[in-house]
Amino acid sequence: MSTVGWHLCLVCELLVLIIAVSENVRANLPTFDEDSRMRILLLPFATRAGSTIYRVRASDPDFDHPLEFSFTSLKHPKLLSLEILPCGKQHSVCEANVILNEAVELDKIYELSLSVRDTSGGITTVFCTIQATNASSSATDSFQHLNQYLTVPENLPRDSVVDYFIARKNPNNIRGIRVELRQSWNFRIADKLAGSDRTNCSIILEQPLDFETQTVHILRILAVNAYVDNRLDTRNVVEVVIYVFVMDVQDTPPFFVRAPPITAVSDKLEIGKVVLRVKAEDGDKGNPRDIHYVIMVDNNPFAPFFFMEPQTGELKVRKKLVPLNQMVRSKAPFLLTIMAEELGSLINEANTTTTVDIALMVEDETNDPPEFNSDRYAVFYVWFLTNL
Numbered sequence: 001m002s003t004v005g006w007h008l009c010l011v012c013e014l015l016v017l018i019i020a021v022s023e024n025v026r027a028n029l030p031t032f033d034e035d036s037r038m039r040i041l042l043l044p045f046a047t048r049a050g051s052t053i054y055r056v057r058a059s060d061p062d063f064d065h066p067l068e069f070s071f072t073s074l075k076h077p078k079l080l081s082l083e084i085l086p087c088g089k090q091h092s093v094c095e096a097n098v099i100l101n102e103a104v105e106l107d108k109i110y111e112l113s114l115s116v117r118d119t120s121g122g123i124t125t126v127f128c129t130i131q132a133t134n135a136s137s138s139a140t141d142s143f144q145h146l147n148q149y150l151t152v153p154e155n156l157p158r159d160s161v162v163d164y165f166i167a168r169k170n171p172n173n174i175r176g177i178r179v180e181l182r183q184s185w186n187f188r189i190a191d192k193l194a195g196s197d198r199t200n201c202s203i204i205l206e207q208p209l210d211f212e213t214q215t216v217h218i219l220r221i222l223a224v225n226a227y228v229d230n231r232l233d234t235r236n237v238v239e240v241v242i243y244v245f246v247m248d249v250q251d252t253p254p255f256f257v258r259a260p261p262i263t264a265v266s267d268k269l270e271i272g273k274v275v276l277r278v279k280a281e282d283g284d285k286g287n288p289r290d291i292h293y294v295i296m297v298d299n300n301p302f303a304p305f306f307f308m309e310p311q312t313g314e315l316k317v318r319k320k321l322v323p324l325n326q327m328v329r330s331k332a333p334f335l336l337t338i339m340a341e342e343l344g345s346l347i348n349e350a351n352t353t354t355t356v357d358i359a360l361m362v363e364d365e366t367n368d369p370p371e372f373n374s375d376r377y378a379v380f381y382v383w384f385l386t387n388l
């Protein structure tokens with residue numbers, strides 16, 4: 001073979017190789033599932049902005065997961081967003097929720113494209129339209145016995161069933177119905193098929209509630225392949241929101257909102273005068289109890305000099321304070337313990353009291369002439385002078 005012929009052969013082989021490789025790449029692009037790629041979506045025009053309207057599914061022959069979904073629209077770039085569900089190499093398909101971000105107008109047609117990309121960079125794009133129809137967007141078509149407003153006490157035991165509802169299947173969809181709860185740590189959904197056209201769902205408390213931390217829980221429930229009137233509505237997901245309002249239960253002690261840490265008190269302050277004021281509030285805010293205040297005596301020698309107005313939290317002078325000058329070193333602070341207690345609490349009920357220490361510092365303003373504490377000084381003074 002001539003040198004020219006040999007080179008031609010090599011070029012031919014390279015071309016074949018390039019074609020083969022490109023065919024291979026094309027063959028291994030990710031693909032949308034035929035029945036879950038949206039294409040022409042009929043959507044009730046009253047669908048709430050923020051709700052999930054579709055679940056797209058795609059797979060990759062090489063399992064180059066996770067697949068990345070994206071959406072583009074020249075005229076309506078903010079119409080949708082995609083919530084990509086967790087997907088790994090062990091999954092046969094990857095999924096994403098299509099979320100409507102803006103309200104749609106009746107009879108208007110929205111054009112957009114959906115793309116899916118694998119980790120090797122292969123991309124498949126499909127063109128879709130969304131047509132807003134006057135179909136009902138009421139959840140009652142897809143669900144039965146659904147109560148969207150639930151009230152639950154905060155001390156409900158874990159694993160309690162909070163409520164039940166039924167989700168109806170779309171008879172035009174060959175896939176089964178599946179009910180999911182998104183983004184809720186406190187609750188879970190258990191669903192159980194109840195015939196070919198419906199599934200029974202229980203909302204179960206997964207983690208304890210706490211009114212003091214969170215008073216309302218919003219449960220985003222997605223029913224995949226739920227019943228819709230396919231003549232005017234081709235969503236393959238119906239989203240419904242359930243609001244769980246937490247009822248307050250007495251489980252939190254009071255806390256001080258005002259308790260001056262140190263207060264200077266004149267020893268001339270008269271009996272009955274206010275020294276300071278404390279204030280506490282019930283930590284249970286749903287139905288807070290009134291608070292009353294007492295001084296903890298507990299062998300505290302300073303406590304008898306004061307008394308507490310139980311309702312107002314005013315600390316007042318009970319008896320003359322001048323003797324306090326003898327009991328404490330000059331300007332040394334001493335402590336009083338004040339207790340705040342919830343009124344109306346039951347016997348043996350926990351978490352109904354709290355205490356705080358406050359410091360008082362007596363200021364000597366009586367200006368009496370100095371006195372000897374002991375006559376020994378006088379004796380020593382006389383002895384010292386007579387022996388000079």
Ligand SMILES: [Ca+2]
Pocket residue numbers: 154209210211212251252
């Ligand atoms: Ca609580």
Ligand SMILES: [Ca+2]
Pocket residue numbers: 154211212248249250251252283284285
């Ligand atoms: Ca509480």
Ligand SMILES: [Ca+2]
Pocket residue numbers: 250251252253254282283284289342351352
């Ligand atoms: Ca309380």
